[in-house]
Amino acid sequence: MKQDQTLILLTSRFPYSPGEEFVYNELMILSQKFKDILIVPTNQECWNRVTPHGRELPENVRVHTIKSNEKHPKTRKMKSLLLGITNPTIRKWYKRDIHNAKTFGPKGRLKLYKWIVDAYQIRKNLEVIENSLSRPSVYYSYWLTPAAAALAILKEDKPMIKAVSRVHGGDLYWERHAMPYLPVQKQVIQSLDKIYSISDNGKKYLDDKFSGLSGKVEVSRLGTKRIDFTHIPQDSSSQIPLKLVSVSYLKDVKRVHLIAEAIKGTQVPVHWIHIGDGPEREKVQGIIEQFPDMSKGELVGSLSNEEVIGVLSNQKFDLFLNVSESEGIPVTIMEAFSARIPVLATNVGGTSELVNSSNGWLLNKDFEPEEISRVLNKIAASPELISQKREHAYQMWEEHYSCEKNYSEFAEKMLSIGDLTQHGN
Incomplete structure (x- = not known):
């Protein structure tokens, strides 16, 4: 039975291609639990999109396309970087992680600055969504990227909102990057209501890396559908070749x-x-x-x-x-x-x-x-x-790793978080 709540799901590109194919199975389960779901693709290449995404989505799932007056992504990014220099919110968040960024020299500072500017741009667009909500809701970033940082910035301005994020691999492990640094990671984790690692290893990594997370990180595993055989016998022996x-x-x-x-x-x-x-x-x-x-x-x-x-x-x-x-x-x-x-x-x-x-x-x-x-x-x-x-x-x-089991449990966790607040209170 659907609960009277709205889920705002921040993705990178989904439902647009390429990538994030595995979001689909999770979305199917979440759509059975929430009254409605709004998907927000946050990658700038998806902004101002008018072409259809081409996916069949449940009736209670809609896609919110971020709008910008500047149509060309590169020009938009350049203008945002220039405007961010005098923006008090961007400057404040930049200072919060400059001690990590400066370890990597000018390139580290630039990475931090770009990260915060991207997050702030997403946050501004979430304001439109936030002002339109009339029922309890929860924001859910699929990645611990600038999208999750946008929720942290929004939550700082509007403490009553509920926001969570998953964390996977590329958005988790610093050493996976040529510059081994992921900006404002600790600050975002502390700001959001909960971070869901897809593995025990990921949770341990964050707990070991940062002190004072106060149980903010939990494990919530991904899952898949069972693959049924239709054209071959389920013979379990091996074969040659x-x-x-x-x-x-x-x-x-x-x-x-x-x-x-x-x-x-x-x-x-x-x-x-x-x-x-x-x-x-x-x-x-x-x-x-x-x-x-x-x-x-x-x-x-x-x-x-x-x-x-x-x-x-x-x-x-x-x-x-x-x-x-x-x-x-x-x-x-x-x-x-x-x-x-x-x-x-x-x-x-x-x-x-x-x-x-x-x-x-x-x-x-x-x-x-x-x-x-x-x-x-x-x-x-x-x-x-x-x-x-x-x-x-x-x-x-x-x-x-059954998606039916894992995503149903995950949906219940988010619903319980969403129940803690009412918009307009």
Whole structure:
């Protein structure tokens, strides 16, 4: 039953593409709990959008497009930076984190300034929404980025509003960035009503990094739908050639070329499918061309989330691979587990909360491709390994990463926060 509350969901681009495909499943559950939902894409490339987003959304979900008199994003950003110099709110928030920013010199100061200016621009546009609300509501930023900082600034002016944010990976771990610094992170966490980390690892990271958070950070896991098989039998044994799948953007941090190197040195036939595209495509394709005749690799390019699910449900895979250098906690692994596919992954971010020796193989962050080769040779020699791990993979998903369960619990938490205030009081 829907509660008489409004949810204002701040995304980066969603429902516009590309990215944030995983928001959709969560939105479906939230729409069953809230009276209405307003999605606000905050990326400046989505401002003034008139083209349709092309998604089917529930009837009680609307999209609020941020408006600006300046149509061109680059010009708009430049004007905002100039205007921000004399703005008292921007100056105040800038001073609050200058001690961290100056550690990184002029570039650190500039990053902080741009972050605050972006946040202030979003906050100004939220004023229109705030003035139109007539029922209890809660603001929810999907990322701990300038969007969340905008809520912190708004909340400082209007203390009665309720606002929360998720935190994932790129918006959490400083060291994942070329300049290892995420502006006003502590100040935003302290200002908002609650921060929901998608992993235990993320919560521990923030608790260790900052003192005095006073229980502001909780864990609220992401989740996925179960993948049902429609065209293949649910046989749990392995097969020859071994059939492998991976899903990621082809960029340095994902290290997909190491999967290709491992297959090149494997002594058994392997058929590998990689879903995703990016600047590393040529490099990976070059290694595939060196595969022995018994093995093959396919780079199928980018697919929508629905198409990825279709691949996982219509083909029988022995192993899903994720060898990323850095992660929050991968949704793609959750999807693989729900399809009863064991996983080989690197022990980074919160991945060890998903993958263990019962449902897959966990590699050290700095592994050698030969380690993957040895696992593949072992699977081929002992097919029963896959049979055992398939069921444990599914159990991990069912107990901890079902979207129906996790997002329903998350919605109830936000509803309880929204109940604490009434607009107009």
